[in-house]
Amino acid sequence: xxxxxxxxxxxxxxxxxxxxxxxxxxxxxxxxxxxxxxxxxxxxxxxxxxxxxxxxxxxxxxxxxxxxxxxxxxxxxxxxxxxxxxxxxxxxxxxxxxxxxxxxxxxxxxxxxxxxxxxxxxxxxxxxxxxxxxxxxxxxxxxxxxxxxxxxxxxxxxxxxxxxxxxxxxxxxxxxxxxxxxxxxxxxxxxxxxxxxxxxxxxxxxxxxxxxxxxxxxxxxxxxxxxxxxxxxxxxxxxxxxxxxxxxxxxxxxxxxxxxxxxxxxxxxxxxxxxxxxxxxxxxxxxxxxxxxxxxxxxxxx
Numbered sequence: 001x002x003x004x005x006x007x008x009x010x011x012x013x014x015x016x017x018x019x020x021x022x023x024x025x026x027x028x029x030x031x032x033x034x035x036x037x038x039x040x041x042x043x044x045x046x047x048x049x050x051x052x053x054x055x056x057x058x059x060x061x062x063x064x065x066x067x068x069x070x071x072x073x074x075x076x077x078x079x080x081x082x083x084x085x086x087x088x089x090x091x092x093x094x095x096x097x098x099x100x101x102x103x104x105x106x107x108x109x110x111x112x113x114x115x116x117x118x119x120x121x122x123x124x125x126x127x128x129x130x131x132x133x134x135x136x137x138x139x140x141x142x143x144x145x146x147x148x149x150x151x152x153x154x155x156x157x158x159x160x161x162x163x164x165x166x167x168x169x170x171x172x173x174x175x176x177x178x179x180x181x182x183x184x185x186x187x188x189x190x191x192x193x194x195x196x197x198x199x200x201x202x203x204x205x206x207x208x209x210x211x212x213x214x215x216x217x218x219x220x221x222x223x224x225x226x227x228x229x230x231x232x233x234x235x236x237x238x239x240x241x242x243x244x245x246x247x248x249x250x251x252x253x254x255x256x257x258x259x260x261x262x263x264x265x266x267x268x269x270x271x272x273x274x275x276x277x278x279x280x281x282x283x284x285x286x287x288x289x290x291x292x293x294x295x296x297x298x299x300x301x302x
Contacts, residue, residue: 001161002080006073006091008117013095016117017068018045020089023295024140025240026121027131027147028168032065037141052151052158052167053084054124061167063160064088078160090119102282102289107261111289111296120291121240125208126201127168128241133193133228135236140298142186149185150174174198193228200226212242217271219244231270239287248277248290253297 008015021029022037030036032048046069053062066075066085073091075081086092099112123131127147134146147168154169154177169177175198182191200206206226211219219242223234232251238244248254250270258266258277265276281289 001076001078003074003076004080004082005075006082006085008068008071008073011091011095012097013093013099014117015068015073015089015091015119016115017049017066017073017089018047019115019118019295020121021049023115023118023291024298025236025291026123026128027144028121028123028127030144030148036144050165051088052155052165054127054167054170061156061158063158063165065161076161078158088122090122093119095119098285098288101285103280105261107257107293107296108281108289111292114296115292118292118295120245120288122243123241124168125212125237125241126171128237129197129208129223129226129229130168130174130194132233132236133197133226134187134190135233136190136228146186150182153177153181153185169198171198171201175202190228193226196227197229208237208241211238216244216246231274235274239290245285245287246278246283247287248274248281250274250277251294253294254290257293257297 029049029051032050035047046067048065048067050063050065053064055061062078062084064075064077064081064084066073073085075085095117102108130150131143131147135143151166151168154173155167156173157164157166174194177195179191179195182194187194208223208226211222214222216238219238220231220234223229223237224231232249235247235249239247239249250273254277258273262277262280265273265280267273267276278286
């Protein structure tokens with residue numbers, strides 16, 4: 001076991017671990033105390049959060065446990081984890097500069113004030129893709145439960161610190177599952193979507209990572225070849241896994257914000273509304289604004 005810590009005050013704009021991992025943008029982490037998506041109690045929280053990285057990230061499956069306490073981000077892991085945490089939690093993003101660059105509007109200001117230190121994540125693309133395919137018409141706690149079930153039923157295990165952890169299944173492992181087995185994980189009508197998507201990736205026909213570097217709207221169209229992926233799901237994967245910080249997934253909460261606060265951005269098509277709200281939110285970091293506003297409107301809870 002390796003251990004270490006990162007000083008939160010060394011990070012430009014600070015950090016809030018709980019807001020970051022419980023804001024509905026990632027389903028690759030879980031709270032060790034089993035209280036994921038409980039009402040937040042304090043900035044950062046103090047609970048341990050755990051993720052198992054797929055072998056494609058480091059060459060080996062790795063377990064990382066981290067918590068925020070006394071101005072530090074403490075971690076325990078199967079490998080040196082400072083660089084991994086910096087990558088996964090975007091600890092090198094300059095939140096002060098990002099906030100300075102976004103529009104000075106009441107809703108946005110309230111969201112940034114309430115959840116100061118919330119950062120975007122950078123999840124493994126396949127994990128993010130499957131997670132958001134499962135997100136249709138689902139609350140964040142239910143989506144999280146589905147991903148935990150998939151890991152338990154189909155993922156490989158790894159021992160760490162006297163405990164057994166389950167990695168999210170690889171495309172090959174998930175493609176081997178039957179639709180009935182996936183439905184047993186509460187996926188419902190999403191089961192064949194996940195099955196076919198895993199088959200595409202496992203067979204080498206397509207991979208979400210291949211969208212990286214494309215022009216934004218071309219990348220969105222590329223991701224839509226996966227079954228169950230529409231514009232909103234594609235934008236989620238682009239934002240939370242593939243570094244398209246301009247992406248603004250138009251979910252129910254953001255559409256409500258547009259209707260109430262930015263009606264001039266509401267157009268007949270997803271593409272047109274998306275372009276308008278990206279411009280209104282400041283284009284380059286519009287996805288940061290989206291995530292803060294989404295979490296603020298949800299109140300951080302179900």
